[in-house]
Amino acid sequence: MRVLLVGGGGREHAIAEAIARSRKSPELYVAMSKKNPGIAHLCKDFLLVKETDPAVVDFAVKNMIELAVIGPEAPLAAGIPDLLWDAGIPVVGPRKLAAQIEFDKAWTRNFMKKYGIAGLPKFRVFRKGAGGSNEFIDELGDVVVKPAGLTGGKGVRVMGDHFNLEGAKAYAREVLNNDDLVVEERLIGEEFTVQAFVDGSTLAFAPAVQDHKRAYEGDKGPNTGGMGSYNDSKDILPFMRKSDYTDARKIMTEAVRAIRKETGVPYQGILYGQFMAMGNGISVIEFNARFGDPEAMNVLPLLDNDFLDVCQGIVTGTLGRVAFKKQATVCKYAVPSGYPDNPVKDSPVQIGDTGDALLFYSSVYEKDNKVYTTGSRALAVLGMADTIGEAEKRAEDGLCGLKGSLYSRHDIGTDALILKRVLHMEELRKDH
Numbered sequence: 001m002r003v004l005l006v007g008g009g010g011r012e013h014a015i016a017e018a019i020a021r022s023r024k025s026p027e028l029y030v031a032m033s034k035k036n037p038g039i040a041h042l043c044k045d046f047l048l049v050k051e052t053d054p055a056v057v058d059f060a061v062k063n064m065i066e067l068a069v070i071g072p073e074a075p076l077a078a079g080i081p082d083l084l085w086d087a088g089i090p091v092v093g094p095r096k097l098a099a100q101i102e103f104d105k106a107w108t109r110n111f112m113k114k115y116g117i118a119g120l121p122k123f124r125v126f127r128k129g130a131g132g133s134n135e136f137i138d139e140l141g142d143v144v145v146k147p148a149g150l151t152g153g154k155g156v157r158v159m160g161d162h163f164n165l166e167g168a169k170a171y172a173r174e175v176l177n178n179d180d181l182v183v184e185e186r187l188i189g190e191e192f193t194v195q196a197f198v199d200g201s202t203l204a205f206a207p208a209v210q211d212h213k214r215a216y217e218g219d220k221g222p223n224t225g226g227m228g229s230y231n232d233s234k235d236i237l238p239f240m241r242k243s244d245y246t247d248a249r250k251i252m253t254e255a256v257r258a259i260r261k262e263t264g265v266p267y268q269g270i271l272y273g274q275f276m277a278m279g280n281g282i283s284v285i286e287f288n289a290r291f292g293d294p295e296a297m298n299v300l301p302l303l304d305n306d307f308l309d310v311c312q313g314i315v316t317g318t319l320g321r322v323a324f325k326k327q328a329t330v331c332k333y334a335v336p337s338g339y340p341d342n343p344v345k346d347s348p349v350q351i352g353d354t355g356d357a358l359l360f361y362s363s364v365y366e367k368d369n370k371v372y373t374t375g376s377r378a379l380a381v382l383g384m385a386d387t388i389g390e391a392e393k394r395a396e397d398g399l400c401g402l403k404g405s406l407y408s409r410h411d412i413g414t415d416a417l418i419l420k421r422v423l424h425m426e427e428l429r430k431d432h
């Protein structure tokens with residue numbers, strides 16, 4: 001089977017590995033913006049191109065692609081799936097109208113309200129250049145300020161961590177100069193992610209994962225694309241209740257149904273729900289129209305089905321049962337020193353023995369047989385085992401094999417950090 005993958009980061013390396021494992025004798029073609037050595041090694045041919053460029057479609061047609069898989073959000077927002085479908089190529093990744101659920105946070109909050117989808121925080125949308133946000137910020141008192149459009153995970157600012165009431169107002173004004181704005185109440189709890197394969201109506205869910213957005217240990221520092229993530233050997237995480245997971249599944253299922261009603265387009269691809277577990281249930285932080293990065297690296301290696309069978313199910317609307325191995329995983333990113341605000345770029349990294357950990361190449365490039373950082377998250381290691389603790393040790397062994405001007409969050413997946421999350425939730429649930 002001739003398959004096109006769009007994207008060249010760590011998430012896409014995990015997708016490429018899942019494609020390469022297929023029994024359908026895949027021939028993999030990749031469109032990526034820079035040469036990811038891990039992906040280049042797995043594919044028959046690649047094109048270095050901006051992932052939103054319609055040249056991606058010409059590359060697919062020329063290579064007689066039978067199935068396309070889109071990794072990142074930018075090509076979804078640019079409507080690359082629509083162009084591929086129009087060229088007769090089935091795509092895992094929603095069409096532009098359906099992908100709005102990720103690339104327009106204002107649209108999504110209004111959509112949730114219109115269809116009565118549960119887990120909606122108090123919010124208000126302000127159109128570019130509009131006034132009135134100060135009054136609403138005062139009314140809520142404790143807010144999160146979000147540009148409506150895509151910001152690579154770095155545009156959202158949360159009160160308390162990043163600023164006070166006056167800072168929130170100033171940032172809201174700054175956002176309104178360039179974009180629509182969403183102001184919403186700050187949710188307090190523990191975050192988790194649920195990812196699902198979606199064929200337009202049926203959803204098949206992966207186990208819950210927790211990412212770590214903050215740059216430094218102890219959840220300190222600026223927000224990043226995600227420093228690492230873990231899952232347990234069951235569907236839920238240690239701090240979650242079963243109902244948190246079943247409620248998340250219900251919300252995602254309703255969202256898929258409502259998207260079809262609202263846009264007339266079936267949602268075919270991956271749906272990512274990010275939730276806040278709180279004392280009295282869960283709320284929706286956001287939806288993404290793709291796998292998470294790093295969360296794809298947790299769940300794809302656990303997939304029991306042939307990934308290309310699942311993809312076929314998605315594009316033909318015949319998704320069947322999907323199963324995941326009952327194992328825990330811990331993923332840790334090695335990122336350039338100074339990331340995210342002032343990262344070292346074009347700095348060489350040496351990749352040695354990563355032990356039992358899987359290695360994923362992310363934002364690095366290869367030149368003259370050497371690997372260099374780009375300034376974004378560089379390499380990820382994944383430990384897999386029966387328990388989170390064991391998987392964490394494997395991930396740490398993996399990090400020992402990486403040398404260069406890099407740092408990681410060594411606290412991800414440790415007993416101490418997980419206990420902190422469990423105690424936090426116990427505290428929040430006490431009053432309910």
Ligand code: AMP
Nearest residue numbers: 144153156158184185186187213285286
């Ligand atoms: P997003 O880009 O929407 O995923 O937001 C980035 C991060 O901001 C999330 O991972 C959360 O940590 C935080 N965040 C977003 N919305 C809220 C909210 N309503 N309450 C608390 N934290 C939030």
Ligand code: GLY
Nearest residue numbers: 211226292293294
């Ligand atoms: N890890 C967060 C994201 O992929 O959006």
